Amino acid sequence: MAEKSFKYVILGGGVAAGYAAREFAKQGVKPSELAIISKEAVAPYERPALSKAYLFPEGAARLPGFHVCVGSGGERLLPEWYKEKGIELILCTEIVKADLAAKTLISAAGEIFKYHILMIATGSTVIKLTDFRVEGADAQNIFYLREIADADKLFEAIKAKKNGKAVIVGGGYIGLELGAVMKINNFDVTMVYPEPWCMPRLFSAGIAEFYEGYYAKKGIKIVKGTVAVGFTSDSNGEVKEVKLKDGRVLGADIVVVGVGGRPLTTLFKGQVEEEKGGIKTDAFFKTSVPDVYAVGDVATFPMKLYNDVRRVEHVDHARKSAEQAVRAIKASEEGKSTDEYDYLPYFYSRSFDLSWQFYGDNVGDTVLFGDNNPESPKPKFGSYWIKDGKIVGAFLEGGSPDENKAIAKVARVKPPVENLDILQKEGLSFACKI
Numbered sequence: 001m002a003e004k005s006f007k008y009v010i011l012g013g014g015v016a017a018g019y020a021a022r023e024f025a026k027q028g029v030k031p032s033e034l035a036i037i038s039k040e041a042v043a044p045y046e047r048p049a050l051s052k053a054y055l056f057p058e059g060a061a062r063l064p065g066f067h068v069c070v071g072s073g074g075e076r077l078l079p080e081w082y083k084e085k086g087i088e089l090i091l092c093t094e095i096v097k098a099d100l101a102a103k104t105l106i107s108a109a110g111e112i113f114k115y116h117i118l119m120i121a122t123g124s125t126v127i128k129l130t131d132f133r134v135e136g137a138d139a140q141n142i143f144y145l146r147e148i149a150d151a152d153k154l155f156e157a158i159k160a161k162k163n164g165k166a167v168i169v170g171g172g173y174i175g176l177e178l179g180a181v182m183k184i185n186n187f188d189v190t191m192v193y194p195e196p197w198c199m200p201r202l203f204s205a206g207i208a209e210f211y212e213g214y215y216a217k218k219g220i221k222i223v224k225g226t227v228a229v230g231f232t233s234d235s236n237g238e239v240k241e242v243k244l245k246d247g248r249v250l251g252a253d254i255v256v257v258g259v260g261g262r263p264l265t266t267l268f269k270g271q272v273e274e275e276k277g278g279i280k281t282d283a284f285f286k287t288s289v290p291d292v293y294a295v296g297d298v299a300t301f302p303m304k305l306y307n308d309v310r311r312v313e314h315v316d317h318a319r320k321s322a323e324q325a326v327r328a329i330k331a332s333e334e335g336k337s338t339d340e341y342d343y344l345p346y347f348y349s350r351s352f353d354l355s356w357q358f359y360g361d362n363v364g365d366t367v368l369f370g371d372n373n374p375e376s377p378k379p380k381f382g383s384y385w386i387k388d389g390k391i392v393g394a395f396l397e398g399g400s401p402d403e404n405k406a407i408a409k410v411a412r413v414k415p416p417v418e419n420l421d422i423l424q425k426e427g428l429s430f431a432c433k434i
Contacts, residue, residue, distance in 0.1 A: 002111060002112070003111075003112040003113075003114060004035070004111070004112070004113050004114070005113075005114040005115070006032070006033060006034060006035040006088070006113070006114070006115050006116075007033040007034070007115070007116045007117065008024065008029070008033055008034045008035070008115065008116065008117050008118075008119070008329070009034075009035050009036075009037060009105065009113060009115035009117075009118050009119070010034070010035070010036045010037070010119045010121050011037050011095060011098075011105065011118065011119065011120055011121060011122055012036075012037075012038060012120070012121035012122040012123055012264075012296075013036055013037070013038020013039070013040050013042075013043070013044050013089075013091065014038075014040075014044060014047060014121065014123045014296070014318065015044060015045075015046060015047055015068060015071075015296070015315050015318045015319060015322075016121040016123070016295045016296035016318040016319070016321065016322040017036050017038065017044045017121045017322070018043070018044030018045070018067070018068030018069060018077055019068060019069060019318070019319045019320075019322040019323055020119060020121065020295070020322035020323070020325065020326050021034065021036060021044070021077065021082065021085075021087055022068070022069055022074070022075075022077060022323075023322065023323045023326035023327065024087070024326050025085045025087070027326060027327070027330040029085070029086075029087070030086065031085070031086020032086050032088070033086070034086075034087045034088070035087070035088040035089075035090055035113070035115075036082075036087065036088070036089050036090065037090045037093050037095060037105065037107075037113060038089070038090065038091050038092075038093065039092065039093060039094040039095075040091065040092070040147055040148065040149070041091055041092050041149070042063060042091070042148060043067055043077065043078065043079045043082065043089055043091075044067065044068045044077070045063060045066050045067045045068060045148065046066045046067070046068055046069075046070060046071035046315070047315060048071065048315055049061045049066040049071075050145055050147075050148065050150070050151040051145055051173070051174060051177040051178055051181065052177060052181065052350060052351075053066075054066075054148075054151050054155070055151065055154065055155055055158065055178075055181045055185070056181070056184065057158075057184065057185050057186075060155075063148070064076065064078050069319075071315065071319075072319060090113075093107050093108075093109070093111070094107060094108045095107055095108075095113075095267065096108050096267075097267070098267040098268055098271070099271075100118070100268065100271045100272065100289045100292055101271070103115050103116065103118070103291070105118075116291060117291045117292075117293070117329060118291065118292045118293070119293045119294075119295060119322075119325055119326075119329075120265075120268065120279060120287075120292065120293065120294040120295070120298055121294075121295050121296050121298075121318075121322065122263075122264035122265070122267070122297075122298055123263070123264060123296055123297045123298065123318070124146075124261035124262060124263050124264060124297040124298075124313060125146065125261060125262060125264050126144040126145070126146045126257075126258075126259075126260075126261050127259050127260045127261060127262060128144060128257070129142070129169070129228065129257055129259070134228065134229065134230060134231070135229070135230035135231065135243075136230050136231035136232055136233060136239075137230075137231055139231050139232075139233035139237060139238065139239040139240075140233070140236070140237050140238045140239065141157050141161070141238050141239045141253065141254050141255065142231065142239050142255040142257060143157065143254065143255065143256050143257070144256075144257050144258075145174055145178065145256065145258070146261070154254075154256065157254050158182075158185050158187075158254070161187075161253040161254055162186075163186050163187065163188075164187055164188070164253030164254060165187065165188045165190075165250075165251050165252050165253050165254075166182040166187040166188070166189050166190070166252065166253065166254045166255070166256065167189075167190050167191075167192060167228075167242045167250050167252040167254075167255045167256075168182065168189065168190070168191040168192065168255075168256050168258070169192050169193075169227075169228050169242070169255060169256070169257045169258070169259060170191075170192075170193055170257060170258035170259045170260075171191060171192075171193030171195060171197075171198035171199065171200070171222075171224075172193075172198075172199055172201070172258055172259075172260070173199070173258065173349060174256070174258025175191055175193060175198070175256075175258045176191075176198060176199065176211065176215075176349065176351055177349060177350075177351050178256045178258060179191050179215060179220055179351075180215075180218075180220075180351035180352050181351075182254070182256070183218055183219065183220055183352075184352075187253075187254070188219075189219075189220045189221070190220070190221040190222075190223060190250055191215070191220060191221070191222050191223065192223045192226065192227070192228060192242070192244065192250070193223075193224060193227075194224075194225060194226060194227045195224065195225075196224060196225065197209070197212065197224070198211055198212060198222075199211070202347060202358060202362055204362075204366045204368070204383060206366065206368040206372070206383065207368070207372075207383055207395060207397075209372070210372040210373075210374055210379065210381065210397070211354075213374030213375075214352070214354065214374040214379075216374070217374050217375065218352060223244065223248070223250075225246070226244045226245045226246040226248070227244065227245050228242050228243065228244060228245075228255075229243055229244065229245045230242075230243035231243065231252075231255070238253075239252055239253070239254070239255050240252065242255060261297070261313065262277070263277060263278050263279075263297050263298040263311070263313075264297075264298065265278065265279055265298055271289065272287050272288055272289050272292065272294075273287065273288035274300070275300040275309060276300045276309065276310070276311050277300070277311060278294075278297075278298050278299055278300035278311040279294040279298050279299055279300065280300050280309075281293070281294050281299045281300065281301045282301070282302065283301065283302050283304065283340035283341045284324065284325065284328035284338065284340070284341070285299055285301065285321055285324060285325035285328065285341070286328065293325045293328070293329065295318070295321040295322045295324075295325050296317065296318035296321055296322065297311070297312075297313045297318065298311075299311065299321060301321070301341060301343075302340075302341075303343060303345075304340060304341070304342045304343070305342065305343070305344060305361075305412070306361060312343070312345060314345075314346065314347055316346045316347075317343060317345075317346075320341075320343065321341065321343075324338075324341045344359055344360065344408065344411060344412050345358075345359065345360060345361065346358070346359050346408070354379075354397060354398070355397070355398065355399075356395065356396065356397040356398075356399075357395070357396055357399060357404045357407065357408075358393065358394070358395045358396075359393065359394055359407055359408040359410075359411035359412070360385065360391075360392050360393035360394055360410075360411030360412075361385065361387075361392045361393045361411075362385050362393045362395075363385060363387050363392060363393070364385050364386050364387030364388075364392060364393075365385070365386045365387070365420065366383050366384070366385055366386075367383065367384045367386065367420050367423050367424045368381065368382075368383050368424070369381060369382055369383070369384075369423075369424050369425075369426075369427030369428065370382055370397075370427050370428065372397075378398065379397060379398060380396075380397060380398035380399070381396075381397055381398070382394065382395050382396040382397065382399070382407065382427065382428055383395040384410070384417075384423060384430075386417055386420065386423075389416050389417060389418070390414045390415065390416050390417065391410050391411070391414060391415055391417055392411065392414055393411055394407035394408075394410045394411045394431060395407070396428065399428075402432075403428060403431070403432065406428070406431040406432045406434065407428075407431045409431070409434050410430075410431045410434050413434055415434060
């Protein structure tokens with residue numbers, strides 16, 4: 001099989017790859033030096049669109065509209081942009097073997113790719129119910145959402161099962177966003193999750209109560225404290241019912257599953273140091289193997305702000321870690337230094353008319369403030385997390401751009417707080433004063 005050789009190879013074609021390519025171009029990468037190897041069929045795009053506007057019944061987002069880097073207000077990198085820059089986009093190519101010592105990657109088709117510097121940007125894969133051998137979980141019209149091909153299949157099913165019944169398995173990001181999208185598509189929606197409230201890894205009970213109330217007001221049924229243990233299908237092999245552990249049976253034309261993801265690190269097992277489920281890196285995203293960097297979902301990196309090492313699965317970190325790694329690669333080539341990565345955790349979501357942002361760390365005591373009544377015409381509320389007498393995290397629903405900047409600043413500065421009752425009364429105005 002033919003062998004191709006590049007100075008830099010980015011393995012993975014998601015958000016991180018696109019932002020890394022833009023940074024390489026900024027740093028003056030020469031034609032034919034850089035390749036992106038992706039198993040997807042399209043140039044890097046902003047993945048968050050898939051669970052939102054891509055599935056809207058009207059005015060749906062489509063490529064080339066949301067190629068990177070539009071999600072952060074940057075220019076849109078069309079396939080032609082990569083050609084103009086001399087960056088090789090190697091699409092529909094799955095790498096099945098990586099030999100880091102030999103600096104070699106081998107594809108499923110047997111192609112050999114050599115590199116001098118490798119950036120691992122493989123991201124995550126979804127956890128499937130078939131992984132747990134859930135009975136009937138291989139039925140048709142049970143969907144997972146990770147890539148554009150998944151979204152296309154779901155979009156077709158939404159059209160085919162018009163005004164039908166949808167069951168959403170999982171109460172996290174995907175669950176909440178897809179629950180909303182299916183309702184907007186006029187489906188009868190039931191959400192099922194085992195936890196006592198939605199988004200349990202981030203939301204406090206008080207925050208979750210608002211969203212569950214709002215979803216209920218929209219006509220979405222929520223079933224908590226149980227899990228899907230089986231599915232029945234009709235004679236065409238299409239899903240018909242969802243069997244729950246508590247004995248209930250829900251009718252379903254479409255099932256969407258969002259029960260988490262896992263980082264795609266299998267190719268590198270035993271070749272590189274790992275920690276907390278990811279590939280261990282330093283503050284420049286260098287791994288334990290010379291000339292190998294890891295960014296985005298797969299990297300476990302030093303979180304300077306909390307003197308801790310963490311792995312973060314979010315688009316914001318995918319973008320910023322990719323840019324940081326490219327700057328570090330270029331600095332080391334030129335014998336210069338670059339600043340350490342100093343990341344402030346950031347999460348956000350949009351569904352229906354709602355839009356929230358969170359910054360910092362969700363540990364310690366919580367103070368809920370503002371109007372969190374789901375019946376309000378324009379609800380606006382937030383929460384602070386306080387640990388060791390300092391605010392370490394802040395959440396805001398319905399904030400303006402300036403107010404969102406204010407809560408980000410609070411989470412970064414970590415101001416001291418003496419009286420939680422006064423903080424609750426001050427609410428958002430406390431953040432706006434910092």
